Amino acid sequence: MRCILAGVILALAASSPAIAQECTNAEKARLQELDKAWGDATTSGDRAQLQTIYAADYHGTTLNGTDDRTSVVDAAVSSAERTKATGKSGPLTTYDNYIITCTPATAVITHRNSTTTTMNGHDETSYSRSVHFMEKRAGRWQVVGNAGHPLTESNVLLYMENDWNEASIRKNVAWFERNYASDASDVLSRNGALQTKSEAIASMRTDKTVLESLDLSEMSPRVDGNAAIVTGVIRVRGRDEQNKAFDRRVRFTDTFIKRDGRWQVWASQGTLIP
Numbered sequence: 001m002r003c004i005l006a007g008v009i010l011a012l013a014a015s016s017p018a019i020a021q022e023c024t025n026a027e028k029a030r031l032q033e034l035d036k037a038w039g040d041a042t043t044s045g046d047r048a049q050l051q052t053i054y055a056a057d058y059h060g061t062t063l064n065g066t067d068d069r070t071s072v073v074d075a076a077v078s079s080a081e082r083t084k085a086t087g088k089s090g091p092l093t094t095y096d097n098y099i100i101t102c103t104p105a106t107a108v109i110t111h112r113n114s115t116t117t118t119m120n121g122h123d124e125t126s127y128s129r130s131v132h133f134m135e136k137r138a139g140r141w142q143v144v145g146n147a148g149h150p151l152t153e154s155n156v157l158l159y160m161e162n163d164w165n166e167a168s169i170r171k172n173v174a175w176f177e178r179n180y181a182s183d184a185s186d187v188l189s190r191n192g193a194l195q196t197k198s199e200a201i202a203s204m205r206t207d208k209t210v211l212e213s214l215d216l217s218e219m220s221p222r223v224d225g226n227a228a229i230v231t232g233v234i235r236v237r238g239r240d241e242q243n244k245a246f247d248r249r250v251r252f253t254d255t256f257i258k259r260d261g262r263w264q265v266w267a268s269q270g271t272l273i274p
Helices: 002-015 025-044 047-053 069-086 153-170 173-179 197-206
Strands: 054-062 065-068 092-102 106-119 122-137 140-150 180-187 194-196 210-224 227-239 245-259 262-273
Touching: 025 047, 025 069, 025 092, 025 106, 025 122, 025 140, 047 054, 047 069, 047 140, 054 069, 065 069, 122 153, 153 173, 153 210, 153 227, 153 245, 153 262, 173 180, 173 197, 180 197, 194 197, 227 262
Parallel strands: 054 140, 180 262
Antiparallel strands: 054 065, 092 106, 106 122, 122 140, 180 194, 210 227, 227 245, 245 262
């Protein structure tokens, strides 16, 4: 029986080359642009645009149940009209951390959603993740299925670790200004030095090290109320101030605290793995 099944699978693979054919990076970029246009059309309530983006046989799953193209488009238009009637801007949602897999005819898009709402003069951000299923029909991508869910606190922290890596590579000082707590501290893995938030940012401004890649593994988040820790291993590759290549692995413990409705880095410590 095992041999028969193997033969059937091989036959199917041989007769269906498109299954293994990945679409181009240019096509992935077009899919990401379509996703953002979809978000803009939803916010503005652009019925005509939404009706071209959703397939006629669209089926989606939401926290409130399921919906079809008519109901989801009507809901977006009604929401936009209510927002316009009040004269106030609605919540601001940004989309990032895209992962796109596709063949020439089908695609799956996942990404993070960060929605910021102003409450009593204070910004509060909630996070969720979307999973979109697309098909190319008559030469045009359309949404045929959709699902999403709020992120757990642990998921939020894991995304934050990735954001931290990206900010480190780009030397994005603004990220550290916003996401390090005022009393944050770093223990450096290379020499054991202790840095405050201001010292860490000052060091970044003058550091000549070039970080080429930061890869995370063995991630383990733990949350207890407004405090959390994330342990893991990070592989750091790049060039030092003398332009010498380095490749090292560090086991770290990052401590977070939730203040002003959002997680902030409170402390970080790393140990170089020999």
